[in-house]
Structures are given as C-alpha cells and as structure tokens.
Amino acid sequence: MQSGDVDLRVAPVEHVLDLVEHGLRVRLDTDSVVRKRRSVxxxxxxxxxxxxxxxxxxxxDGQGWNGVESAAVLTGIAKPEWFAGMAWRETxxxxxxxxxxxxxxxxxxVKAGGRLVVDPGLPDAWWSTLNASLDALAGQDTTRVATPDTVTVTPAVVTESIRATFGDGIDTTLTEWVPAHADLNWANVTGPQCWILDWEDWGLAPRGLDAATLWGNSLAVPDLAERVRRERHADLESRSGRLMALFFCAKVMGRSNDPTDPLVGPARxxxxxxxxxxxxSR
Structure with a gap:
C-alpha cells in the first residue's frame, strides 16, 4: 500500500457515512455495511x-474518477443501474x-473476500449471462482507459510487470484493445444469478484482460479455471489474451511472499x- 492510501476495512468511516446520508438525503442501513480495502x-x-x-x-488521472457513473451508458450488460453520485476532496x-x-x-x-478454493457450482445460465455481458462490453465505444488496481493500464505497465518476472525474451506488443471491466474477480460477480459489480476501473484494455483476471482468480480450483478458459476461449487463446494471462501470473508471483497462497503454485x-x-507465436 502506497503512502496516502488507507485500508477502509479498519479505518474509521462513521463521519463519512454521515456525510453520505446528508448529501444523498438517505439513511444507510448500518447493519448491512460491507467494508473492503478500497470501498465501503x-x-x-x-x-x-x-x-x-x-x-x-x-x-x-486526467480522465477523472467516475467509472461507475460513466458505465451507465453501457448496454447489454448484467450490471446495476446507476442513479446518483457525489464526490468531495479531503484536503x-x-x-x-x-x-x-x-x-x-x-x-x-461468489466469493466476498479471500481466495476462491471451492468450486461455486455456477449454472450454465450464469455462464451464458457472463459471456453475453463481456461480449457486449467489448463492442462498446469509449475513450476511457482501464485502471486495474487503480493503475492506468498501458503497454509500458504490462511490459514492465512481465519482464520483471520473466525476463526480456517475450514480445509484449499489444495490438488489440477493447473495453473491459478491469477488476473481474469473484468478489465482483454474483451467483447464482450473474451480476457484474464495481465498475469504477472500467475502460479500454488489452483484449483478454477480464477473461485472464477471472481465470487467474480461479487457479486454485482447476476445474473452474478450465471452465473459464473454455467459455472465454477466443479471448484467452489470442496473443493479447495470453499476454494478459501472463500479466496476471506475474503480478501474483511478484507480490506474494506467502507460500500458502493457493494461486502461486498454479500461476508458476x-x-x-x-x-x-x-x-x-512470435
């Protein structure tokens, strides 16, 4: 965590909840509060x-920080409708x-926190909805650039991450860019009905980023990872998709010092x- 970042799972937020209630003229159900590292x-x-x-x-960055609001224009996707928003600076x-x-x-x-280590047994209808949503998303027009992990995705970011772990012998040229959710993990999809949540980081990204992210977060459950690979075969078998899968593996292998992390071994x-x-394929 960089300087200035705050973990909202433990930081006091009562004053923020009060401001939200006043600003949106609504009461919050405090018994339903869900706290994550970046959001409440x-x-x-x-x-x-x-x-x-x-x-x-x-x-x-310069494109602003209104991903959830701007995602309201996206169509054909199983996502919550956006109603209102507000923002302020904490000087x-x-x-x-x-x-x-x-x-x-x-x-x-599907998995609110931590690693997914048990197959959730999602029905075929769930996969159909996911596929239709990701295909529809890839066909949208936008000038936004995705910010996975709050970092704007660029060819340089991908290249640096891959080379830091795997060396210089891989051509990391990226030629296919499409709109992506950019944080498609099991905490951001629901089941057994498929909804895709948390759109703050969406935007243009290398083809296969979403498929690779969901696949990578499934590696501790081999049958589930294989199901993701089958369902999103066209993305993951493209050169860009393979680079995105390696990008995911590089991040897992580079940041984890915990030998018990169930993703590290499969990622290697x-x-x-x-x-x-x-x-x-060069």
Whole structure:
C-alpha cells in the first residue's frame, strides 16, 4: 500500500457515512455495511445500494474518477443501474471520496473476500449471462482507459510487470484493445444469478484482460479455471489474451511472499506454458 492510501476495512468511516446520508438525503442501513480495502458499501432506506470509495490524489488521472457513473451508458450488460453520485476532496490528507448510488443487487458475491478454493457450482445460465455481458462490453465505444488496481493500464505497465518476472525474451506488443471491466474477480460477480459489480476501473484494455483476471482468480480450483478458459476461449487463446494471462501470473508471483497462497503454485505452472506459447507465436 502506497503512502496516502488507507485500508477502509479498519479505518474509521462513521463521519463519512454521515456525510453520505446528508448529501444523498438517505439513511444507510448500518447493519448491512460491507467494508473492503478500497470501498465501503451499504443498503439505503430507499432500497438502493451506496458504494463509497476513498482514493489518494496520486491515483486519479486526467480522465477523472467516475467509472461507475460513466458505465451507465453501457448496454447489454448484467450490471446495476446507476442513479446518483457525489464526490468531495479531503484536503487534510490529499484524498478524494466518491459515492455512487445504484440499483440494489440482492444476489451475493461468489466469493466476498479471500481466495476462491471451492468450486461455486455456477449454472450454465450464469455462464451464458457472463459471456453475453463481456461480449457486449467489448463492442462498446469509449475513450476511457482501464485502471486495474487503480493503475492506468498501458503497454509500458504490462511490459514492465512481465519482464520483471520473466525476463526480456517475450514480445509484449499489444495490438488489440477493447473495453473491459478491469477488476473481474469473484468478489465482483454474483451467483447464482450473474451480476457484474464495481465498475469504477472500467475502460479500454488489452483484449483478454477480464477473461485472464477471472481465470487467474480461479487457479486454485482447476476445474473452474478450465471452465473459464473454455467459455472465454477466443479471448484467452489470442496473443493479447495470453499476454494478459501472463500479466496476471506475474503480478501474483511478484507480490506474494506467502507460500500458502493457493494461486502461486498454479500461476508458476501456467506461466511456463504461457511463456512457451508466446515465444512460439512470435
């Protein structure tokens, strides 16, 4: 965590909840509050959901910080409808707060926190909805650039991450860019009905970023990872998709010092395959 960042799972947020209630003229259900590292969410008295995020100024680029609001123009995607938003600057700490009020989704995240290590047994209808949503998303027009992990995705970012872990022998040229959710993990999709949540980081990204992210977060459950690979075969078998899968593996292998992390071993094994395929396809 960089200087200026705050973990909202443990930081006091009562004063922020008060500001949100006043600004949106709504009451928050404190018993429903969900706290994550970057955001806090809660049900409201008018049957909606409020998502609150704090972001340091150094993590906000020139395109602005209104991903959830701007995603309201996207069509054909299983996502909550956006209703209202507000933002303010916290001058003492050089940070900004962003609040978005959206449709309430009653289905639960497939895995609210931590690593997914058990197959959730999602029905075929779930996969159909996911595929239709990702295909529709890839066909949208936007000038936004995706910010996975709040970092704007660029060819340089991808190249640096891959080379830091796997060396210089891989051509990381990226020629296919399409709109992506950019944080498609099991905490941001619900089941057994498929909804895709948390759109703050969406934008243009290398083809296959979303498929690779969901696949990578499934590696501790081999059958599930294989299902993702089958369902999103066209993306993951493209050169860009292979690079995005290797990009995911590089981040897992580079940041984890915990040998018990269930993704590290599979990521190492998959990276050997991916490096070989990418070198052969040059």
């Amino acid at each position: 969410g809660a049900r409201t008295s008018r049957g909606t959901w409020v998502r609150i995020e704090r972001r340091s100024l150094h993590r906000i 003492v700490t050089d940070a900004m707060w962003r609040v978005d009020e959206t449709e309430l989704v009653v289905a639960s995240p 094994r998959e990276s050997v395959r991916l490096v070989g395929e990418l070198r052969l």
